[in-house]
Amino acid sequence: MDETYFEVKFRCIACGICCVGTQMELLADDIDRITGLGYRLEEFAVFDGSHYRLRNVDGHCYFYEPHRRTCKIYPHRPRGCRLYPLIYDGSGVTVDKTCPTWHTVPRREMARLAPHVVDFVRESGLTRLRVKLSHG
Ligand code: SF4
Numbered sequence: 001m002d003e004t005y006f007e008v009k010f011r012c013i014a015c016g017i018c019c020v021g022t023q024m025e026l027l028a029d030d031i032d033r034i035t036g037l038g039y040r041l042e043e044f045a046v047f048d049g050s051h052y053r054l055r056n057v058d059g060h061c062y063f064y065e066p067h068r069r070t071c072k073i074y075p076h077r078p079r080g081c082r083l084y085p086l087i088y089d090g091s092g093v094t095v096d097k098t099c100p101t102w103h104t105v106p107r108r109e110m111a112r113l114a115p116h117v118v119d120f121v122r123e124s125g126l127t128r129l130r131v132k133l134s135h136g
């Protein structure tokens with residue numbers, strides 16, 4: 001499935017709030033795609049003991065350019081960034097109210113993507129194993 005399938009169709013105003021202090025988990029496919037661009041795993045990711053997550057530098061995601069409010073790898077960004085503001089809050093899929101336009105996410109988008117948010121959570125827990133197998 002094309003990665004663009006996982007993008008939430010709603011009114012994102014590109015404020016960049018979700019790229020500041022990111023804790024976004026990475027999937028093995030995200031890591032393969034981003035390392036394929038020439039970035040090293042250690043420069044853009046941290047391992048927290050159970051998950052790989054995007055690394056923060058100066059308080060924002062390694063890939064965020066605050067002066068331009070853009071993502072350096074936007075067409076290649078991780079699955080979790082595409083699914084945002086849909087998140088799993090520990091008991092179910094919900095819309096993260098930290099996003100200022102969270103209320104513009106249509107119900108049909110929630111219904112379409114909620115199963116993929118659950119898959120994402122499960123897969124991100126297996127990332128360490130998959131990274132170990134493919135990156136040694
Ligand atoms: S916080 Fe919401 S509106 Fe702002 S860039 Fe992220 S997804 Fe878009």
Ligand code: SF4
Nearest residue numbers: 019061063064071081
């Ligand atoms: S990878 Fe891009 S979209 Fe995702 S948090 Fe970093 S800068 Fe934002």
